Amino acid sequence: MDVRQLEYFLAVVDHGGFNRAASALYLSQPSLSQSIRSLERDLGSDLFHRIGRRAVLTDAGTALIEPARAAVRSLELARASVESVHGLRGGRVEIATMPSQSIEPLTGLVRRFTAAHPAVSVTLRAAFTPEDVTRMVRTGVCELGLLAAPAPVSHHLLRVHPLRGQRFVLLTPPDGPFPAGVPVRREQLAGHRLVVGQRGTGMRTYVDTLRAEGVGLTVAVETEHRTAILPLVLGGVGLAVVTEAWRDLAERAGARVLDLEPRTLLHVALVSRPAALTPAARAFLDAVPEDAAPHS
Template sequence: MDVRQLEYFLAVVDNGGFNRAATALYLSQPSLSQAVRALERDLGSDLFDRIGRRAVLTEAGRALIEPAREAVRSLQLARASVESVQGLHSGRVDIAAMPSQAIEPLTEIIRRFTRLYPEVSVRVQAAFTLREVTEMVRTGASELGLLASPTAVVNGDVRSYPLLEQRFVLLSPPDGPFTPGVPVPHAELAGHRLIVGQTGTGMRKYVDDLRTEGVALTIAVETEHRVAILPLVLSGAGLAVVTDSWRGWAEQAGALVLELEPTTALHIALVSRHSALTPAAEAFLESALATAAARGAADLLGRPDRSSAP
């Protein structure tokens, strides 16, 4: 068994099958299958059940995922540590991010990081809930994670690095039911139709908590496609509760962005495993913390929010 075989095994897992994995690895499908078969012989157990064109993980295959990721990450760490002795001139940072946070604050974080380290690439992987981000980092599928939580993130399976808070605001069409510039009390959402994301997101929890508190609102649309929320609001399909990272983009599109009372916010944090990070990930983390600190100072000075997308 060698690390290359483990990388091939993980490629099949992550790409959902041999054909897609072979394409991602720039290998022929027979070559990939042969390498995985050799790994199975070494381990004395089948890792996949081949069902037609599908490859379904066996119990042994599921047990191998986390140790395989650990082994691959350890080799990557060793290589990257040696390469960075003369400075950070190569490498890649893998980060799992929730949709809204993948735009803001991640856009600003990446902008500053790539200016400092132009030869290091950043790969952003999609994760739709806090739990998905945490699991991707814990299992080694991603080295870093960017998440939003209704409460402060505490160290558990992952190590957390608080960045900032994002307030919840209300999106409304320009001819909506509320007065521009006037905060909207929670109780006044009663009787209105709302557009929400899927269960497990902070924005969805906010709306579900309002209903639990007795605010008689109606969920008009539930969508996993975050980019659909603003067009739906502008079309009159309903209102939406989002974080204030949407403000710039929403206002440019013509929507009203209204404060909510009482003020509630999501805690935004980076997370990592408790084990050592690659030099590129360490540099990214340092840059992100510096970016968050600079943004906090700008907010205290009353500078305008430069957020521009959901």
């Protein structure tokens, strides 16, 4: 068994099958299958059930995922550490990020980092809930994660690097029901139709809390596709509660953005594994400006 075989195994897992993994690896499908078969012989256990063109993980395959990622990450760390002796002249940092936070603060953080380290590439991977982010970092899919949650972020297996929180705001069409520049109280949302995200997100929790408190609003659309929210609002389908990360983008698109009262914050943080990070990931954390930290 060698690290290359583990990389191939993880590619099949991440891409959901042999054909797509082979394409991503620029290998022929028979070559990839042969490598996985060799790995299975070394381990004495099948890693996948082959069902037609589908590859479904066996229990043994599921058990291998986390140690395989750890082994691959260890090799990447060793290689990157040696290469960084003469300065950070290459490498890659992978970040799992929730959609709203990928607008801000991530855009600003990446801009600052790439300006300081133009030879390092940044890979952003989609995660839709805080649990998605922490799982991807904990299992080694990504070295860093950016998440937001209704309560201060904590995790017993990860290091937490708090960032400035984001308040909730209301998106309406330009001819919406509330006047521009005037904050909207939460109870004023009664009787209105809202576009909401999936369960487990901070903005969905905000809306669910209002409904539990007796505010009689209607969920017009529930969407996992965060990019659909702004077009739906502009199209008059409903209003939306989002974080202020959306403010500039929404206003440029023509939406009205109103503060919600009382002020409610979503807590934002970067997370990383307690194990050693690659020089690129450490440099990304070091590039976070002091003014991105929470106000004391």
